Amino acid sequence: xxxxxxxxVLALAAVSGSCNRTPPADNSKKTVALxxxxxxxxFFVDMRRGAQEAADRLGVTLQVQAxxxxxxxxxxxxxxxxxxxxxxxxxxxxxxxxxxxxxxxxKASKANVPIVIVDTRxxxxxxxxxxxxxxxxxxSDNYEGGKLAGEYVVSSTGGKxxxxxxxxxxxxxxxxxxxxxxxxxxxxxxxxxxVASQPANWERDQGFNVFQNMLQAHRDIDTVFAASxxxxxxxxxxxxxxxxxxxxxxxxxxxxxxAKKAVEAGTMAATVAQFPYDMGKAAVESAVKxxxxxxLPPDIMVKLEMVTKR
Amino acid sequence: MKARRFGTVIGLLALCAVLWAxxxxxxxxxxxxxxxxxxxINAIVxxxxxxxxxxxxxxxxxxxxxxxxxxxxxxxxQGGQSPFIAVPGAIAxxxxxxxxxxxxxxVGGLPPxxxxxxxxxxxxxxxxxxxxxxxxxxFDEGFxxxxxxxxxxxxxxxxxxxxxxxxxxxxxxxxxxxxxVYAIGGNEEATRLSGVAVRFHKTAIYGVSGALSAVAAIVxxxxxxxxxxxxxxxxxxxxxxxxxxxxxxxxxxxGSLVGTLVGALIMxxxxxxxxxxxxxxxxQQIVIGGVIVxxxxxxxxxxxxxx
Numbered sequence: 001x002x003x004x005x006x007x008x009v010l011a012l013a014a015v016s017g018s019c020n021r022t023p024p025a026d027n028s029k030k031t032v033a034l035x036x037x038x039x040x041x042x043f044f045v046d047m048r049r050g051a052q053e054a055a056d057r058l059g060v061t062l063q064v065q066a067x068x069x070x071x072x073x074x075x076x077x078x079x080x081x082x083x084x085x086x087x088x089x090x091x092x093x094x095x096x097x098x099x100x101x102x103x104x105x106x107k108a109s110k111a112n113v114p115i116v117i118v119d120t121r122x123x124x125x126x127x128x129x130x131x132x133x134x135x136x137x138x139x140s141d142n143y144e145g146g147k148l149a150g151e152y153v154v155s156s157t158g159g160k161x162x163x164x165x166x167x168x169x170x171x172x173x174x175x176x177x178x179x180x181x182x183x184x185x186x187x188x189x190x191x192x193x194x195v196a197s198q199p200a201n202w203e204r205d206q207g208f209n210v211f212q213n214m215l216q217a218h219r220d221i222d223t224v225f226a227a228s229x230x231x232x233x234x235x236x237x238x239x240x241x242x243x244x245x246x247x248x249x250x251x252x253x254x255x256x257x258x259a260k261k262a263v264e265a266g267t268m269a270a271t272v273a274q275f276p277y278d279m280g281k282a283a284v285e286s287a288v289k290x291x292x293x294x295x296l297p298p299d300i301m302v303k304l305e306m307v308t309k310r
Numbered sequence: 311m312k313a314r315r316f317g318t319v320i321g322l323l324a325l326c327a328v329l330w331a332x333x334x335x336x337x338x339x340x341x342x343x344x345x346x347x348x349x350x351i352n353a354i355v356x357x358x359x360x361x362x363x364x365x366x367x368x369x370x371x372x373x374x375x376x377x378x379x380x381x382x383x384x385x386x387x388q389g390g391q392s393p394f395i396a397v398p399g400a401i402a403x404x405x406x407x408x409x410x411x412x413x414x415x416x417v418g419g420l421p422p423x424x425x426x427x428x429x430x431x432x433x434x435x436x437x438x439x440x441x442x443x444x445x446x447x448x449f450d451e452g453f454x455x456x457x458x459x460x461x462x463x464x465x466x467x468x469x470x471x472x473x474x475x476x477x478x479x480x481x482x483x484x485x486x487x488x489x490x491v492y493a494i495g496g497n498e499e500a501t502r503l504s505g506v507a508v509r510f511h512k513t514a515i516y517g518v519s520g521a522l523s524a525v526a527a528i529v530x531x532x533x534x535x536x537x538x539x540x541x542x543x544x545x546x547x548x549x550x551x552x553x554x555x556x557x558x559x560x561x562x563x564x565g566s567l568v569g570t571l572v573g574a575l576i577m578x579x580x581x582x583x584x585x586x587x588x589x590x591x592x593x594q595q596i597v598i599g600g601v602i603v604x605x606x607x608x609x610x611x612x613x614x615x616x617x
Contacts, residue, residue: 082585
């Protein structure tokens with residue numbers, strides 16, 4: 001069993017070589033923690049890039065951690081608890097659960113670590129009940145984004161369409177707002193019917209399966225709105241598998257690189273662009289302002305844009 | 311047996327020593343309590359898994375039972391039931407799922423892998439149907455004591471974990487039922503021929519696993535202040551890993567709860583340490599995988615030398 005001990009020592013020694021530890025001696029060097037939902041998604045990878053750029057420019061140490069899976073809010077709580085142990089100065093976080101994460105943020109508040117919420121809002125009631133007061137929220141208005149997508153569908157179809165919707169994980173503020181915005185926008189056009197709306201949990205393979213099933217049940221769907229590009233890209237594959245490429249209008253959300261390519265190739269009609277890079281940048285910039293004692297507005301909105309074929 | 315259990319403890323201590331050397335944040339009272347708290351849910355599930363694996367079986371449904379029992383608990387609490395009814399109610403749901411697993415294995419003659427794989431899907435689906443996919447959240451402070459409360463300086467989830475292990479350890483080592491768990495895992499046919507009601511005991515073993523999954527669900531629900539139908543995914547793998555790192559043989563017949571607890575702590579300490587060190591989350595998965603495989607490899611090598 002000495003082998004096991006040796007193995008652990010080796011594994012950790014190997015890891016410690018590549019980790020970025022906070023230099024304890026330099027007190028002027030502050031640490032900003034950025035806790036993401038996951039790093040398996042290009043959206044959050046871009047966000048980290050933006051945050052890193054700002055951190056390098058402003059001379060703070062950035063610690064980025066994420067759960068393996070986007071929906072694993074308990075793991076995200078553990079990460080927050082663990083990072084608080086290392087004496088971080090500001091906590092920026094994209095909550096995996098608008099209500100659930102509040103318990104972990106209570107611990108941050110108790111440790112007097114200021115909180116910056118990025119991309120997904122906290123549940124206002126749960127946060128207020130627990131006495132958690134984030135310094136600011138940085139993100140795009142998902143409702144406005146959904147509305148933008150809805151208006152695009154209305155104008156590009158002349159107000160006549162049969163729409164299938166791919167939802168994110170049920171109960172997530174981000175997805176719910178996008179869908180509300182979309183529904184409100186298309187409700188103004190009586191010729192547009194939403195024939196089916198099913199969750200595909202933000203995932204590409206589920207987007208494929210769910211849309212394939214949807215097509216089985218509703219052969220007349222001519223437009224699909226997916227609350228995220230990964231699901232939209234899955235739907236495009238399902239459309240190709242059904243031999244109907246080009247006959248169904250696909251509208252996504254996020255403007256991932258793959259989605260932009262699909263728009264250029266004509267397999268996807270449009271996608272709503274968010275700017276995760278800017279969000280990450282703004283998160284670190286805000287953190288630095290908080291450290292300097294500046295007061296921030298409650299909401300810092302990052303722009304949105306509709307990407308269509310040039 | 312003794313030497314191996316000792317070995318796992320040495321592994322844990324070595325890991326702690328390395329982390330202590332690498333970061334000043336590791337060996338603090340608040341961080342150690344933190345680890346104990348984070349380990350509690352996996353450890354409780356793994357305690358039930360130990361019964362099943364020692365008896366030569368496997369239970370893939372624990373994560374889904376965590377979700378289903380949690381959701382049942384959440385719905386009862388929101389419906390205005392007192393925790394004194396909702397908590398036993400959730401445990402009944404978990405135990406029921408476990409007993410059904412046990413019946414499929416013992417009376418139905420299904421391989422445990424298949425029976426519990428089926429339950430994994432059915433329980434998850436039921437939890438989703440029950441809640442229409444939405445989390446059930448917002449419980450009163452009395453119930454949330456299970457996550458936020460402390461007894462002295464011991465956080466409530468840790469207290470629950472220690473109680474579970476104390477009782478389970480006594481059951482496994484000091485009762486006839488416990489001896490039959492080992493006997494069934496060692497040689498089921500011989501156990502049956504010597505007059506033991508194998509079917510009854512096997513059913514009960516899966517019942518224990520289901521019940522403990524429900525206990526974990528209660529702690530998790532209190533911790534998140536929310537019961538999520540998508541909770542508990544991959545818990546089965548964490549529980550199996552903790553059990554096997556703790557020296558329980560996947561072929562059944564040997565193992566101990568002390569080992570499993572140490573196994574769960576090794577995983578908890580490792581995850582905590584990797585967070586403290588700021589290791590990238592991709593690299594973390596590699597290290598965790600390596601440690602699991604390494605630990606079991608050492609175990610296998612030791613066994614080969616002993617025989």
